[in-house]
Amino acid sequence: MEKSVVxxxxxxxxxxxxxxLAITLIFFYWPASQAIWQSFLREDAFGLNSEFVGLENxxxxxxxxxxxxxxxxxxxxxxxxxxxxLGVALLFATQADKNLKGGSVYKTLMIWPYAVAxxxxxxxxxxxFHPTLGTLARPLRAMGFDxxxxxxxxxxxxxxxxxxxxxxxxxxxxxxxxGLQAIPKSVIExxxxxxxxxxxxxxxxxxxxxxxxxxxxxxVNIVYVFFETFGIIDAVTSGGPAGSTTxxxxxxxxxxxxxxxxxxxxxxxxxxMVIVIALTAxxxxxxxxxxQY
Amino acid sequence: MSLRQFAAAAAMTAIFGFAVxxxxxxxxxxxxxxxxxxxxxxxxxxxxxxxxxxxDYKVVPTFKGGYPDTLNAGIAAxxxxxxxxxxxxxxxxxxxxxxxKGAIKPVYELMKDAGEPFDPKAYLPAIxxxxxxxxxxxxxxxxxxxxxxxxxxxxxxxxxxxxxxPKTWPEVFDAAKKLKxxxxxTCGFSNAWASWANIEQxxxxxxxxxxxxxxxxxxxxxxxxxxxxxxxxxxxxxxELQKDKxxxxxxxxxxSESRFGSGECAIFLTSSGYYATAKSTxxxxxxxxxxxxxxxxxxAPQNSIIGGASLWVMGGKTADEYKGVAxxxxxxxxxxxxxxxxxxxxxxxxxxxxxxKTKADGFxxxxxxxxxxxxxxxxxxxxxNSRGLRFGNMVQMRDVWSEEIEAALAGKKTPKEALDSAVAxxxxxxxxxxxxxx
Numbered sequence: 001m002e003k004s005v006v007x008x009x010x011x012x013x014x015x016x017x018x019x020x021l022a023i024t025l026i027f028f029y030w031p032a033s034q035a036i037w038q039s040f041l042r043e044d045a046f047g048l049n050s051e052f053v054g055l056e057n058x059x060x061x062x063x064x065x066x067x068x069x070x071x072x073x074x075x076x077x078x079x080x081x082x083x084x085x086l087g088v089a090l091l092f093a094t095q096a097d098k099n100l101k102g103g104s105v106y107k108t109l110m111i112w113p114y115a116v117a118x119x120x121x122x123x124x125x126x127x128x129f130h131p132t133l134g135t136l137a138r139p140l141r142a143m144g145f146d147x148x149x150x151x152x153x154x155x156x157x158x159x160x161x162x163x164x165x166x167x168x169x170x171x172x173x174x175x176x177x178x179g180l181q182a183i184p185k186s187v188i189e190x191x192x193x194x195x196x197x198x199x200x201x202x203x204x205x206x207x208x209x210x211x212x213x214x215x216x217x218x219x220v221n222i223v224y225v226f227f228e229t230f231g232i233i234d235a236v237t238s239g240g241p242a243g244s245t246t247x248x249x250x251x252x253x254x255x256x257x258x259x260x261x262x263x264x265x266x267x268x269x270x271x272x273m274v275i276v277i278a279l280t281a282x283x284x285x286x287x288x289x290x291x292q293y
Numbered sequence: 294m295s296l297r298q299f300a301a302a303a304a305m306t307a308i309f310g311f312a313v314x315x316x317x318x319x320x321x322x323x324x325x326x327x328x329x330x331x332x333x334x335x336x337x338x339x340x341x342x343x344x345x346x347x348x349d350y351k352v353v354p355t356f357k358g359g360y361p362d363t364l365n366a367g368i369a370a371x372x373x374x375x376x377x378x379x380x381x382x383x384x385x386x387x388x389x390x391x392x393x394k395g396a397i398k399p400v401y402e403l404m405k406d407a408g409e410p411f412d413p414k415a416y417l418p419a420i421x422x423x424x425x426x427x428x429x430x431x432x433x434x435x436x437x438x439x440x441x442x443x444x445x446x447x448x449x450x451x452x453x454x455x456x457x458x459p460k461t462w463p464e465v466f467d468a469a470k471k472l473k474x475x476x477x478x479t480c481g482f483s484n485a486w487a488s489w490a491n492i493e494q495x496x497x498x499x500x501x502x503x504x505x506x507x508x509x510x511x512x513x514x515x516x517x518x519x520x521x522x523x524x525x526x527x528x529x530x531x532x533e534l535q536k537d538k539x540x541x542x543x544x545x546x547x548x549s550e551s552r553f554g555s556g557e558c559a560i561f562l563t564s565s566g567y568y569a570t571a572k573s574t575x576x577x578x579x580x581x582x583x584x585x586x587x588x589x590x591x592x593a594p595q596n597s598i599i600g601g602a603s604l605w606v607m608g609g610k611t612a613d614e615y616k617g618v619a620x621x622x623x624x625x626x627x628x629x630x631x632x633x634x635x636x637x638x639x640x641x642x643x644x645x646x647x648x649x650k651t652k653a654d655g656f657x658x659x660x661x662x663x664x665x666x667x668x669x670x671x672x673x674x675x676x677x678n679s680r681g682l683r684f685g686n687m688v689q690m691r692d693v694w695s696e697e698i699e700a701a702l703a704g705k706k707t708p709k710e711a712l713d714s715a716v717a718x719x720x721x722x723x724x725x726x727x728x729x730x731x
Contacts, residue, residue, distance in 0.1 A: 044729035132549075
């Protein structure tokens with residue numbers, strides 16, 4: 001007598017998959033295909049007339065010196081934000097993982113910034129570091145440091161990086177903390193008994209065991225920095241001064257929304273999409289090998 | 294409340310609601326706007342008053358965020374087929390709206406179709422010029438208009454030994470140096486709206502073109518040309534003064550206006566619409582003066598141009614709805630209402646009659662600051678260079694121009710290079726726009 005249950009037919013598995021497939025199709029493939037289609041069109045903002053122009057939008061894009069500047073700025077901005085937000089979050093998480101007095105309060109407060117909308121976070125940082133009105137900029141200037149993100153591109157970059165990191169640290173912290181708490185205490189204690197100091201224990205035991213989390217966060221953070229930071233940049237610097245904080249995604253936003261150039265903007269988002277897909281593929285191909293599940 | 298009571302109450306409401314509503318249906322007029330704070334209250338009050346004044350139409354105002362947000366919301370709604378009847382659009386969005394022929398209903402046509410009394414000459418030409426075709430047909434209805442003025446901290450000027458309010462740029466530079474010597478180390482003078490102040494208003498005030506074709510008013514095939522020696526000289530002066538903060542840059546928008554209110558900058562150029570904020574925040578004696586000019590520039594000062602927003606009527610609505618919009622515009626044009634609106638909000642009156650009435654009431658004797666922008670706008674008969682400006686893609690172009698000003702102030706480019714680049718990049722954007730706006 002047959003005891004195990006066999007599901008005949010393929011309907012049920014497909015039915016169970018359907019919601020997830022629908023979401024992927026509607027929220028990813030459909031808009032992505034729209035963007036690709038739109039990048040071949042020239043259209044006015046109202047959509048009253050549109051014309052198929054082939055690769056003209058791409059040609060115009062790659063003829064712009066500003067676009068190459070934006071690519072360079074994106075490389076700097078995304079590396080800084082990714083490295084800093086992961087590094088700082090890891091540091092905080094390892095500290096919070098210790099037995100602290102009032103540890104839960106500390107942990108809760110750490111998570112707060114994640115709930116702040118990017119635009120609001122941007123405005124906060126704008127005012128805190130406003131060269132003359134800012135509560136933190138004033139002491140800086142009083143010490144003789146000529147802090148001026150309104151005209152100094154490096155200062156502006158530091159400011160948007162800090163704002164973007166501040167928002168993302170909370171998210172990373174949460175995952176790192178969960179990752180740390182999942183590491184069996186016995187392994188660490190065994191290391192301690194064998195005479196490994198805290199740093200040694202961290203690099204040879206904790207860090208490798210945390211690598212799945214780190215890898216996941218790396219992918220998520222790169223997506224964050226490439227796609228979600230335009231709100232912060234818009235509120236803090238509007239891409240200025242003189243384009244020194246105009247990243248690729250901010251340019252997509254500026255050209256499409258402020259400039260009404262939907263075709264050009266779509267072409268840029270297609271380029272951006274290709275880059276992020278490539279980066280993610282590279283990560284899974286090469287970085288993931290080092291991950292120990 | 295029990296379910297039975299609730300049902301009874303609902304029935305009662307339905308019955309009474311039915312009883313008091315007029316026999317015919319009320320037509321709703323959707324009005325999307327970008328007014329915050331005190332001006333939001335004014336918008337709501339206007340709608341309430343209009344709704345109470347008649348029973349056929351109901352104006353429903355909805356706040357849609359800042360100016361660019363409101364414009365984008367309107368555009369997106371139009372694409373989705375759910376555009377409002379009235380959309381408030383800021384002045385730099387004018388070319389975008391104008392070029393969208395099928396998406397809008399020109400105001401002069403609206404008023405004619407609806408049979409409402411409408412005399413375009415009743416409005417201040419300095420204001421309507423901005424929103425009319427070259428033939429003088431009014432396309433949108435001016436709502437809140439302002440201009441750029443120079444705000445003066447009288448107490449600080451006195452302390453620094455500046456006896457007279459400066460009139461020309463060299464006088465402003467001198468005053469700023471004295472202010473700096475008297476303790477204003479971080480800011481002798483400054484301005485908000487980098488490009489509006491130093492390119493757009495500067496050009497009109499000195500009667501030099503920003504672009505060909507009357508600054509774009511006469512056609513989308515306009516070409517920018519604000520890289521003249523006069524423009525370069527002005528930017529050069531700012532660059533020199535930025536080095537020791539006799540001039541200190543305050544950004545592209547008006548978020549740094551509080552540098553005036555806090556007393557940091559004693560001379561500050563920004564919108565005349567800053568009046569209400571200045572009144573509530575400045576703890577010193579202040580006033581507004583006309584923008585400075587270069588005395589060696591021929592014909593300066595000419596007249597200033599406006600900022601602010603106008604009301605656009607969206608296309609594809611029914612005749613009855615348009616009738617309601619037209620009646621609302623007539624309601625807004627009423628002299629007493631305009632005069633009151635002007636005196637309460639600090640925005641400019643849009644009709645000549647309202648201006649005359651406010652003058653006759655002696656309002657400006659008590660509030661001279663509110664008259665400064667009007668004096669600037671009506672200083673001389675507008676020329677090709679000072680009627681206004683209409684450039685496609687202007688919202689983003691302003692950012693591009695500001696970027697180049699920033700590059701010059703930061704010493705990355707010479708003033709000439711910066712302005713040449715601003716013109717070249719602007720022209721490229723104009724050509725893209727021209728291709729889509731057929």
